[in-house]
Amino acid sequence: MNAIHYREIDGRSAGFWGLAALLLTFMAAGATAGYFMxxxxxxxxxxxxxxxxxxxxxxxxxxxxxxxGALNVASIASVFAxxxxxxxxxxxxxVAIALLIGGLAIxxxxxxxxxxxxxxxxxxxxxxxxxxxxxxxTGFIVLTGWYLWVMMERRLNRYGRMVxxxxxxxxxxxxxxxxxIFGFLVARQPYDEAIMAPMFIVMSFSFGLAIFILVLMGAFxxxxxxxxxxxxxxxxxxxxxxxxxxxxxxxxFHITKLYEAEFRGSEAFLLWNGGIYTALxxxxxxxxxxxxPMLLFWLPQTRRSRNAVAWGSASVxxxxxxxxxxxxxxxxxxxxxxxxxxxxxxxxxxGVVNYYAPSLPxxxxxxxxxxxxxxxTLFALKLLPFLPETLADxxxxxx
Amino acid sequence: xxxxxxxxxxxxxxxxxxxxxxxxGENGIDEGRRRLVGAAVVGALVLAPGVSLIAYAEADxxxxxxxxxxxxxxxxxxxxxxxxxxxxxxxxxxxxxxWKNEGRPTxxxxxxxxxxxxxxxxxxxxxxxxxxxxxNAPCVEVCPTGASFRRADGIVLVDRHICxxxxxCMMACPYKARSFVSENLTEQKPWAPRGKGTVxxxxxxxxxxxxxxxxxxxxxxxxxxxxxxxxGNLKDPASALSRAxxxxxxxxxxxxxxxxxxxxxxxx
Amino acid sequence: xxxxxxxxxxxxxxxxxxxxxxxxxxxxxxxxAPFWDGVLAxxxxxxxxxxxxxxxxxxxxxxxxxxxxxxxxxxxxYEAVHExxxxxxxxxxxxxxxxxxxxxxxxxxxxxxxxxxxxxxHDYVGVRIDCFSCHTNRPDxxxxxxxxxxRAVVLAHAGxxxxxxxxxxxxxxxxxxxxxxxxxxxxxxxxx
Numbered sequence: 081m082n083a084i085h086y087r088e089i090d091g092r093s094a095g096f097w098g099l100a101a102l103l104l105t106f107m108a109a110g111a112t113a114g115y116f117m118x119x120x121x122x123x124x125x126x127x128x129x130x131x132x133x134x135x136x137x138x139x140x141x142x143x144x145x146x147x148x149g150a151l152n153v154a155s156i157a158s159v160f161a162x163x164x165x166x167x168x169x170x171x172x173x174x175v176a177i178a179l180l181i182g183g184l185a186i187x188x189x190x191x192x193x194x195x196x197x198x199x200x201x202x203x204x205x206x207x208x209x210x211x212x213x214x215x216x217x218t219g220f221i222v223l224t225g226w227y228l229w230v231m232m233e234r235r236l237n238r239y240g241r242m243v244x245x246x247x248x249x250x251x252x253x254x255x256x257x258x259x260x261i262f263g264f265l266v267a268r269q270p271y272d273e274a275i276m277a278p279m280f281i282v283m284s285f286s287f288g289l290a291i292f293i294l295v296l297m298g299a300f301x302x303x304x305x306x307x308x309x310x311x312x313x314x315x316x317x318x319x320x321x322x323x324x325x326x327x328x329x330x331x332x333f334h335i336t337k338l339y340e341a342e343f344r345g346s347e348a349f350l351l352w353n354g355g356i357y358t359a360l361x362x363x364x365x366x367x368x369x370x371x372x373p374m375l376l377f378w379l380p381q382t383r384r385s386r387n388a389v390a391w392g393s394a395s396v397x398x399x400x401x402x403x404x405x406x407x408x409x410x411x412x413x414x415x416x417x418x419x420x421x422x423x424x425x426x427x428x429x430x431g432v433v434n435y436y437a438p439s440l441p442x443x444x445x446x447x448x449x450x451x452x453x454x455x456x457t458l459f460a461l462k463l464l465p466f467l468p469e470t471l472a473d474x475x476x477x478x479x
Numbered sequence: 480x481x482x483x484x485x486x487x488x489x490x491x492x493x494x495x496x497x498x499x500x501x502x503x504g505e506n507g508i509d510e511g512r513r514r515l516v517g518a519a520v521v522g523a524l525v526l527a528p529g530v531s532l533i534a535y536a537e538a539d540x541x542x543x544x545x546x547x548x549x550x551x552x553x554x555x556x557x558x559x560x561x562x563x564x565x566x567x568x569x570x571x572x573x574x575x576x577x578w579k580n581e582g583r584p585t586x587x588x589x590x591x592x593x594x595x596x597x598x599x600x601x602x603x604x605x606x607x608x609x610x611x612x613x614x615n616a617p618c619v620e621v622c623p624t625g626a627s628f629r630r631a632d633g634i635v636l637v638d639r640h641i642c643x644x645x646x647x648c649m650m651a652c653p654y655k656a657r658s659f660v661s662e663n664l665t666e667q668k669p670w671a672p673r674g675k676g677t678v679x680x681x682x683x684x685x686x687x688x689x690x691x692x693x694x695x696x697x698x699x700x701x702x703x704x705x706x707x708x709x710x711g712n713l714k715d716p717a718s719a720l721s722r723a724x725x726x727x728x729x730x731x732x733x734x735x736x737x738x739x740x741x742x743x744x745x746x747x
Numbered sequence: 748x749x750x751x752x753x754x755x756x757x758x759x760x761x762x763x764x765x766x767x768x769x770x771x772x773x774x775x776x777x778x779x780a781p782f783w784d785g786v787l788a789x790x791x792x793x794x795x796x797x798x799x800x801x802x803x804x805x806x807x808x809x810x811x812x813x814x815x816x817x818x819x820x821x822x823x824x825y826e827a828v829h830e831x832x833x834x835x836x837x838x839x840x841x842x843x844x845x846x847x848x849x850x851x852x853x854x855x856x857x858x859x860x861x862x863x864x865x866x867x868x869h870d871y872v873g874v875r876i877d878c879f880s881c882h883t884n885r886p887d888x889x890x891x892x893x894x895x896x897x898r899a900v901v902l903a904h905a906g907x908x909x910x911x912x913x914x915x916x917x918x919x920x921x922x923x924x925x926x927x928x929x930x931x932x933x934x935x936x937x938x939x
Contacts, residue, residue, distance in 0.1 A: 118676070120662065120663075121660070121661045121662035121663060121675045121676065122585070122659065122661040122662075122676075123585055123661040123662040125661075127659075127661075128584035128585050128661075129584060129585060129586070129587065129588075129649070129655075129657075129658045129659060130584055132646040132649040132650060132659060133646060133650065191643050191644045191645055191676075192642070192643065192644015192645075192646070192659060192660070192675070192676030192677055192678070193642065193643050193644045193676040193677060194643075195877075196641070196642075196643045196644075197643065199624050199641050199643055200623055200624055200643060203624040203625050203626075203641050204623070204624070204625070205620075205622050205623060205624060205625040207619075207620045207621075208620065208621050208622055208623045208647070209621065210621060210622075210623035210645065210647050211623040211624075214623065261647070264621070264651075265617075265650055265651055266617060266651075266653065266736055267617060267650070267651055267652055267653035267654075267736075268650070268653075412650075416653060416654070416655050417733075418593070418608065418653065418654055418655065418732055418733060419593070419595045419606075419732070419747075420733075421597070421598075422595045422596060422597055422598070423595075423596045423597075423598050424593050424594065424595050424596070425593070425594050426591045426592060426593040426594065426608075427580065427582070427588065427591055427592070428580070428588040428591040428593075428655065429584065430591070430593050430608075430655065434584075435584070463767075545826070545830040545831035545832035545833075546829075546830055546831035628829065630829065630830075630831060631830070631831075632831070636828065638828050638829065639881060640824060640828070663880070664880075664881075667881060667882070667883055668883070668887075668890075669840040669843075669882075669883040669887040669889075669890035670840075670890055670893060672881040672882045672883070673881055674880040674881030675880060677881075685831065686833065686893065687893075688831075689831045689832075689833050690833070690893055
């Protein structure tokens with residue numbers, strides 16, 4: 081394979097600055113929302129004592145999960161030695177870091193006391209999966225930064241495989257940690273399954289790659305660089321497989337739950353009569369996140385279309401957000417089972433399906449985090465040579 | 480893991496300024512304090528609701544400082560004596576600790592009456608539910624900063640000085656015992672500081688316990704309610720609580736989770 | 748192609764550098780906000796008048812408290828919250844009972860007012876505290892009674908009387924806070 085030439089994007093066009101301004105607007109809205117959530121309190125959000133994690137967590141967990149998945153392209157190139165992915169490795173590392181920072185920014189601004197974030201670094205409870213995640217997230221940023229450095233500095237290139245392997249293992253542990261936040265919750269029937277950790281890993285493969293493809297296509301289109309069909313089709317096939325794997329894990333997860341009588345109430349709620357949550361699961365997670373992309377990617381009519389790749393990836397992203405909403409909010413909407421098998425009522429919303437409606441500040445905060453991730457990506461592309469000058473298909477490089 | 484504030488600077492200069500003769504023994508202040516505190520401390524006692532612990536403590540003559548692992552405070556709630564219409568415990572908790580529930584979903588409720596009905600038989604009971612002060616408390620396990628902690632005497636608390644408001648403990652609690660303060664508060668009680676951005680819940684009226692009294696709910700239940708609540712030391716086999724638990728059947732909520740709550744229920 | 752792109756790159760870099768450096772400088776200025784806050788707080792500041800306290804003396808000598816009150820409070824907080832050791836006077840509400848009185852209009856000073864004991868100094872030195880978003884900022888008779896009843900603490904006060912004349916406002920003389928801190932420090936250590 082020929083040497084790859086990387087070059088910064090020019091970043092002087094009206095489109096570039098327009099996009100930057102748009103992203104900055106969303107970031108400003110997110111920061112404003114965070115400020116008021118801190119000053120006035122979470123009363124301005126839809127989150128309550130029943131639904132304690134809301135829209136910010138949907139976005140944050142989605143971004144954090146996608147971050148580790150975005151690194152996969154780099155891992156495939158260096159850990160699994162697939163040279164055809166090598167030109168994409170730098171961008172993959174960059175998108176991974178950017179998404180993680182975006183997600184963490186949301187999480188931090190949603191804290192009740194974001195001013196005390198320093199405490200999270202000085203006071204550790206090592207039995208807490210949350211505390212472990214603080215290590216895992218910061219470690220991921222450091223490792224991926226190191227990985228990028230090794231990839232971009234020619235003298236260090238030979239360490240690429242080693243650092244890449246460490247980063248790959250780290251991202252697996254990281255997503256295990258993220259999934260375990262929910263998997264460890266014995267209190268709530270919709271969670272509390274060990275399968276949530278591997279399920280989150282597979283979700284990360286799918287969401288991360290979908291975002292990566294969209295960023296890749298956008299960047300190449302915006303800069304007028306050549307992006308070969310061969311490479312894109314290869315990425316698309318991979319995404320289709322990942323989307324199918326997510327469906328498989330969802331199936332295994334819900335079949336297990338349905339088999340146990342204890343969980344049938346919550347399962348019926350999520351899968352059958354839960355209103356918005358049922359709709360989000362079937363239409364969002366299953367159809368948009370899995371079935372539609374697979375159809376777009378593999379139906380004879382659309383399998384060769386670049387537009388289908390873009391639409392399919394976008395569909396995976398939307399489906400992924402729907403799945404996150406379903407897992408995080410739907411899981412809390414189902415009431416706790418303090419007295420199993422009994423009918424309960426109280427002045428504290430015991431025994432009722434909890435109501436949640438996201439408020440504008442929450443959504444602004446979540447979107448602000450997404451905008452931050454894209455903004456970091458955009459300006460990093462301008463400052464450092466992440467993007468190859470061309471990814472046109474080469475002769476003699478068979479797929 | 481957390482450094483204790485006074486390990487570094489010693490007793491913050493106190494030892495330098497103590498009058499001669501105050502320091503006793505190798506441990507100086509701690510030893511001295513233990514003696515001075517002595518008389519006040521609540522030993523392992525037989526307790527009837529509403530009766531001050533102090534008298535017993537003095538008679539008992541035992542000494543210890545603050546929360547001691549020789550005790551584990553617990554409750555027995557006899558639901559057969561709990562009337563559905565009575566909310567004495569809830570009102571007492573609310574007025575003592577200064578929280579208000581106006582029915583909004585963001586309002587706190589440290590203790591609540593849950594009407595529990597068996598759909599198969601129609602059998603119904605009114606059950607006060609609050610923090611169960613578990614031995615293996617999930618809220619303590621999941622808290623990233625260690626703000627959610629269990630005192631030596633088994634009381635599960637939030638140190639709101641180091642709570643960052645992540646609400647993971649609320650996700651982890653099977654009893655819905657915790658609330659998050661979503662707005663600015665004023666007029667807090669001096670003994671029950673609480674504020675925006677942190678998580679709170681039943682403290683078993685820890686300032687009252689440290690002052691040798693029983694929790695406000697227990698006192699109110701004995702005074703205005705059906706006398707359904709017995710408070711005491713689970714580790715003392717001679718306490719009224721331990722004897723009652725040994726004599727009659729009782730259950731813990733969600734006992735299948737093996738969290739070993741400090742609150743026991745009879746008649747469920 | 749390489750030559751062309753490189754020259755293009757050179758031109759672009761030259762144009763962008765001032766913008767990037769300027770943005771970085773601005774970021775530094777913004778990140779140093781606490782520092783500017785402190786600078787602004789000290790310009791033209793009038794040394795605060797400290798509201799008078801009730802009682803004969805503080806739980807520690809005044810000069811000691813000036814420097815170490817936070818350490819004492821942190822220790823008391825740890826003991827009270829984690830160990831259940833509650834002192835009679837040595838607690839934040841205990842401080843309030845001596846250091847906060849009603850204003851002539853019968854109300855207690857608000858925590859943001861310079862008439863509020865803690866804020867008088869903290870406002871001057873630009874150190875923000877958040878104690879009173881949770882804790883009460885006024886004396887409370889019921890609390891006092893409870894602490895008395897508890898008798899859970901009986902630590903004797905420091906033997907030395909503090910240099911406070913009862914009923915008289917303590918004013919910090921008109922030297923800069925930094926000089927004062929130095930003086931207190933040296934006096935404190937000399938007195939040991």
